[in-house]
Amino acid sequence: MAVIEQEHANDMSNPTAGAASDEPIVRPAVHRWLWYALGGGLPRRNRGWVLFDTTTGTWWARHVVRSLVQMAVPILAVMLVLPAGWGLRIAVAGGGVALGLVYSLAYMVEATENRVVKAGYPVGIAGAIREERWEAREEKDRARRRAAAAKRAARYRDRTGH
Structure with missing residues (x-):
C-alpha cells in the first residue's frame, strides 16, 4: 500500500493531475474491486x-488484470x-x-x-495525464542523455587535447 501511495505522490507532481491530487486515494474493498473489474462503478x-x-x-x-478477471467467469x-475431454476444454x-x-x-x-x-x-483527462507524464519522463531521459553525451565529449577533449 505504501508503494502505491508513494507512486501516486510521484505521479501527481504534474499540473494536469494537480486538480485531482487533493482527492484521497482510497483503495476499494475486495468485493468492490471485483465489481469494478467487472465494469461496475465505485462509490464517490x-x-x-x-x-x-x-x-x-x-x-x-x-x-x-481486470480483463482476465472479466474472462474468468x-x-x-x-x-x-463443456462436455469434452480436458485437452479440448483447455484449448x-x-x-x-x-x-x-x-x-x-x-x-x-477507451475502456480505461x-x-x-x-x-x-x-x-480525456486520463489520457492527458498519461501523456503529460510520458512527456515528463521523456524530457528527463533526454536531459540524462545530453548530460552523458557532454561528459563523453569532455573526456574525449581531455584525452585528445582539443
Whole structure:
C-alpha cells in the first residue's frame, strides 16, 4: 500500500493531475474491486483511486488484470460445463483468453477512459495525464542523455587535447 501511495505522490507532481491530487486515494474493498473489474462503478470515496488506477505507470497491466478477471467467469464455465475431454476444454479456454485479450488490448484506452468518466472526471483527462507524464519522463531521459553525451565529449577533449 505504501508503494502505491508513494507512486501516486510521484505521479501527481504534474499540473494536469494537480486538480485531482487533493482527492484521497482510497483503495476499494475486495468485493468492490471485483465489481469494478467487472465494469461496475465505485462509490464517490474511491474516485481518486480510479484516476490513479487508470493513469499510474502500470495502468496497462492493471487493465490486463481486470480483463482476465472479466474472462474468468466464462472460462470457468467452459472448463466445468463443456462436455469434452480436458485437452479440448483447455484449448477452448486458452483460445477464449487469447481472443479476449486481443479485443481488450485493442480497446484498452477507451475502456480505461470510460472508467474515469464513470467516476465523474471529464472525458480525456486520463489520457492527458498519461501523456503529460510520458512527456515528463521523456524530457528527463533526454536531459540524462545530453548530460552523458557532454561528459563523453569532455573526456574525449581531455584525452585528445582539443
